[in-house]
Amino acid sequence: MSVLFTSISENNPVKPGDAEDLLKPFGLTIDPSEASDFHTLLAAVHDCAEGVAALPDYQPIPDQTKYPRENVRRPGKDEQVLGQAWAHKFLIRGSKEGGVLAGKSVSLKDVIAVAGVPQLMGSDIIPSWTPTTDATVLTRLLEAGADIHGTSTCENFCHSTSSFTSAQGTVENPHAAGYSAGGSTSGGTALVAAGLVDITIGGDQGGSIRVPASFCGCVGLKPTHGRVPFTGISSGDAMNDHAGPLTRNVLDAATCLDVISGYDGIDDRSLGSGKPGSTSFAASLSQDSKRLEGVRIGILKEGFEHNAVSSSVKHSVLTAVKKFRDLGATIEEVSLPDHLHGPAIWTIQQRIAGAQTLLGQNTGRRGLYTTEMEHARLPWTDEGFQRAFPSTKNVIINGLYLMSRFPGLYGKAANIGRQLSDKYEALFEKYDVLVMPTTPVVAPKNEKRGLPLESLKPSMGLTINTAIFNVTGHPAISIPIGTAPAMDNVEVMLPVGMQVVGGLWQEEKILRVTHAWESHFDWKKMHFSTSEN
Numbered sequence: 160m161s162v163l164f165t166s167i168s169e170n171n172p173v174k175p176g177d178a179e180d181l182l183k184p185f186g187l188t189i190d191p192s193e194a195s196d197f198h199t200l201l202a203a204v205h206d207c208a209e210g211v212a213a214l215p216d217y218q219p220i221p222d223q224t225k226y227p228r229e230n231v232r233r234p235g236k237d238e239q240v241l242g243q244a245w246a247h248k249f250l251i252r253g254s255k256e257g258g259v260l261a262g263k264s265v266s267l268k269d270v271i272a273v274a275g276v277p278q279l280m281g282s283d284i285i286p287s288w289t290p291t292t293d294a295t296v297l298t299r300l301l302e303a304g305a306d307i308h309g310t311s312t313c314e315n316f317c318h319s320t321s322s323f324t325s326a327q328g329t330v331e332n333p334h335a336a337g338y339s340a341g342g343s344t345s346g347g348t349a350l351v352a353a354g355l356v357d358i359t360i361g362g363d364q365g366g367s368i369r370v371p372a373s374f375c376g377c378v379g380l381k382p383t384h385g386r387v388p389f390t391g392i393s394s395g396d397a398m399n400d401h402a403g404p405l406t407r408n409v410l411d412a413a414t415c416l417d418v419i420s421g422y423d424g425i426d427d428r429s430l431g432s433g434k435p436g437s438t439s440f441a442a443s444l445s446q447d448s449k450r451l452e453g454v455r456i457g458i459l460k461e462g463f464e465h466n467a468v469s470s471s472v473k474h475s476v477l478t479a480v481k482k483f484r485d486l487g488a489t490i491e492e493v494s495l496p497d498h499l500h501g502p503a504i505w506t507i508q509q510r511i512a513g514a515q516t517l518l519g520q521n522t523g524r525r526g527l528y529t530t531e532m533e534h535a536r537l538p539w540t541d542e543g544f545q546r547a548f549p550s551t552k553n554v555i556i557n558g559l560y561l562m563s564r565f566p567g568l569y570g571k572a573a574n575i576g577r578q579l580s581d582k583y584e585a586l587f588e589k590y591d592v593l594v595m596p597t598t599p600v601v602a603p604k605n606e607k608r609g610l611p612l613e614s615l616k617p618s619m620g621l622t623i624n625t626a627i628f629n630v631t632g633h634p635a636i637s638i639p640i641g642t643a644p645a646m647d648n649v650e651v652m653l654p655v656g657m658q659v660v661g662g663l664w665q666e667e668k669i670l671r672v673t674h675a676w677e678s679h680f681d682w683k684k685m686h687f688s689t690s691e692n
């Protein structure tokens with residue numbers, strides 16, 4: 160017995176009947192003969208909790224003398240760009256000793272802890288909180304010489320692939336004002352596309368790196384699950400969390416991935432990632448011939464067949480894929496009908512685990528918990544719930560429903576997700592990479608928040624090809640491969656993204672293939688206006 164139930168504290172608030180009340184919603188009762196003992200045991204665990212709550216927290220404290228945060232501020236109107244792309248502006252200069260990212264300017268999605276910089280996470284319902292720790296990715300970027308220019312706008316709680324949902328305001332697509340930049344890494348992707356920073360570190364739980372990359376004409380890389388430690392990054396849930404770079408070219412993404420990869424001694428999800436500094440993605444690209452002889456590329460039929468995929472996106476991605484043949488690769492159509500189950504499996508997984516995270520019930524990992532945020536945002540108040548964006552409310556409502564009406568379904572979804580992972584892995588025995596459209600359409604127009612269905616409609620269906628790889632953990636990159644007309648206006652040409660997916664831990668292959676493509680073809684010159692659009 161690890162709790163000394165013989166010495167309950169004098170001011171212990173636990174009353175007889177409390178244990179019974181806790182069980183009531185589940186239809187469970189305590190036999191009267193056991194009531195007194197369970198009262199004592201509950202009182203004992205209360206004292207235990209008070210004891211742990213009184214201990215000092217344990218978080219890595221960064222060296223702010225070595226890396227001071229200069230001029231931290233919410234940008235004024237004159238400093239704001241692309242709508243509201245910045246969350247906070249500041250400057251942290253990278254290591255004076257330089258490094259592979261010396262001279263590169265970086266923004267961090269506003270879910271990545273920067274000690275001393277308030278984190279908004281696209282919401283206005285959490286009382287302001289300021290991390291005391293730096294995320295592992297930030298420490299590594301600074302050591303590699305990168306300059307951090309600010310945090311960039313994140314969609315509301317990371318819960319949307321639109322770019323009008325943040326409480327901080329709308330982010331505009333740099334290619335055409337009024338159009339979505341995609342989300343939830345909206346602000347940073349727009350900054351990269353506009354040339355205002357070189358790199359953004361994004362977060363992706365269902366497509367939040369790859370969707371904005373597709374809409375803004377950027378390179379967006381979601382690495383293998385666990386490749387990059389999630390330490391100090393606010394979580395969607397432990398299974399689908401990924402962090403990775405958004406850049407204007409594949410080489411920068413590879414260089415950044417080398418910098419941020421590897422186990423940090425904290426996040427147990429990155430235990431399989433090897434030592435930091437042990438990858439050489441950028442070096443192998445530099446030595447590469449940019450030819451693809453011997454490379455086998457699978458065109459995933461189901462990724463094109465979904466009825467949400469517009470004919471101009473289908474046509475432009477297929478045209479881009481055929482160009483791999485010019486580079487010496489073999490291309491072949493491949494079918495995996497189960498790919499079409501991906502969105503449903505992700506939905507069950509994300510709603511249940513996402514609700515648990517939102518309600519503060521996430522458990523099961525060894526890693527850093529951002530306790531300051533937990534204290535700032537919990538418990539939920541109805542006032543906060545009312546102001547939450549409909550997608551966040553929906554995660555909570557859906558998650559509670561699924562947990563009460565479909566007990567055990569999370570486990571089944573996780574098992575089927577693993578089965579899907581095994582089926583993709585079997586395809587990667589035959590093919591080096593699989594290709595498909597990143598998003599089924601080009602950027603839609605930015606809307607305004609309204610009633611729930613109206614607010615969610617512009618993002619519906621956007622993650623049909625991205626979200627399943629958050630469940631399976633496969634590495635996936637989106638690169639721009641051309642432009643196609645906006646859905647509402649044939650005069651407006653917008654970027655089209657191609658997703659290239661690799662086997663687990665096979666980032667080298669997706670980087671090689673996409674690096675070769677962008678070395679030979681200029682996406683900005685490839686326009687796909689089809690009459691049947």
Ligand SMILES: NC(=O)c1ccccc1
Pocket residue numbers: 317318319320343362363364365366367368395622
């Ligand atoms: N954070 C995400 O990737 C996300 C994507 C789509 C819907 C909800 C969340």
